[in-house]
Amino acid sequence: MSKRIFAISDLHIGGTDTPMLGHPELLAGFLERLANYTPRRGETTELVIHGDFIDFLAEPPFEAWTTTEQAALSKFNEVWDRKTLTPIFEGLGKCARKLNKLTLLLGNHDVELAYPRVREELLRKLRVQEPRCHFVFNNEAYRIGDVLIEHGNRYDGWNAIDHDGLRQALSCASRGEPAPHPMEICPGSLLVRDVINPLKTRYHFIDLLKPEDKVVALLLSALEPALGFDLPTIFKGAGHYVSQWARNRPWKSRQDGRPPEVERLMHDTASSGVPRPLADEFKSELAPAEGARPLSYGPRALSKEFLRDPNAEGLAAHARQNLHLSPARLKKLQVALRHALSDDRTFDPQESDGPYFAAAQRMSRNSAWSPAPPRVVIMGHTHLARWKEEGLLTYLNTGTWADLMAVPPAVLEDSVSAREALADWMNALARNELGGQREPRPHFADVRLNAEGSLLIGGSPLLRSFDPEEAL
Secondary structure, X not given: OEEEEEEEOOOOEOOOOOOOOOXXXXXXXXXXXXXXXXXXXXXXXXXXXXXXXXXXXXXXXXXXXXXXXXXXXXXXXXXXXXXXXXXXXXXXXXXXXXXXXXXXXXXXXXXXXXXHHHHHHHHHHHOOOOOOEEEEOXXXXXXEOOXXXXXXXXXXXXXXXXXXXXXXXXXXXXXXXXXXXXXXXXXXXXXXXXHHHHHHHHOOOOOOEEOHHHHHHHHHHHHOHHHOOHHHHHHHHHHHHHHHHHHXXXXXOOOOOOOHXXXXXXXXXXXXOOOHHHHHHOHHHHOXXXXXXXXXXXXXXXXXXXXXXOOOOOHHHHHHOOOOOOHHHHHHHHHHHHHHOOOOOOOOOOOOOHXXXXXXXXXXXXXXXXXXXXXXXXXXXXXXXXXXXXXXXXXXXXXXXXXXXXXXXXXXXXXXXXXXXXXXXXXXXXXXXXXXXXXXXXXXXXXXXXXOOOEOOOOOOOEEEOOOOOOO
């Protein structure tokens, strides 16, 4: 007997006008291919979706957490009934009925899947019953022999979920009672609600462009110069806000003093300062106006300036009027982007995965495991595929099925033609003309175990890019 595990994450199914899942036919094709897979003799199969399956954060009315079970159920049904997504859900239903097991883990965009009635409705639509469809929603990692799978958001200070509050909310929902205390909402979800979603209505690239920490602020400084004073607030304020949020949440740990997990959250989270290229190239834009008062910390305060009308001096206004930025201004932006992306390895699968790989290392070295620590740790959350090996540990990140974007290398060259190309690219961003720029990079983990749960060496690669023409 042997077991073959397929793992995918960050599907981000949801959103009406500007969905992150821009190529649903690829996901539908993968699920159809998997449903038609013929196992080897004595082989069992399992599909694991480890987080951010249905994107409740992308569904109107936009909420960081859907506070009633009925509202969450309505959002779920609205997504499921969307005709463009029908092939995906038909394929998932076939997988649920054909494979030996379907396992779903929570991420930070699909916490509402934990509601009892939402889970029941999913089972009904898939036409399966537990335990054939297995839910992991109690902050546990999913261990299968040598393999450990989780979403990864618990190692991200922005997006760690208040699972104590969630358990209380679910307990009350199962009895038809209101929760006596609201669940603590992680700052990342508040940021999506108060900043990303409003910005995305104006600029569709906001949650697709990578690396977002290096380039999005630079591009916004050109698109909306009036945001200049707010950019330091976003970077400095966000770091301060997340660290304070981690310090003050007792559900992070019950230990006395500041627990190591909080120290890691504070150390591993986003930078607390404005990136050097941005500070160097945009000194005047970032200088606070005379008499200006800094904004308060927190996502809702940070979103304040994003919600006003576009500034007439911004590139967005220029693009709408078919005007062009001056060569000097273009060169300034180009220099800053070139510095920000110098030696950037965002899309290199061998590049470090920060706190996620560090967490995998800790788990693989933990002598408390019985009988042995995991040999393969699989995460998602970052949207960037990774495959790193260290000793007996193999770390995989399955990336995302949502679209991704990158700054075209050609626009960074120090030439007049490159700056003209940069102007054209920026104008396309401002007009939301993203055709040809949104690129899917779907990956999945493919792991084989023997009857004892030990990793089988050989066979398919552990991390694979989905190719519609390639057999599973």
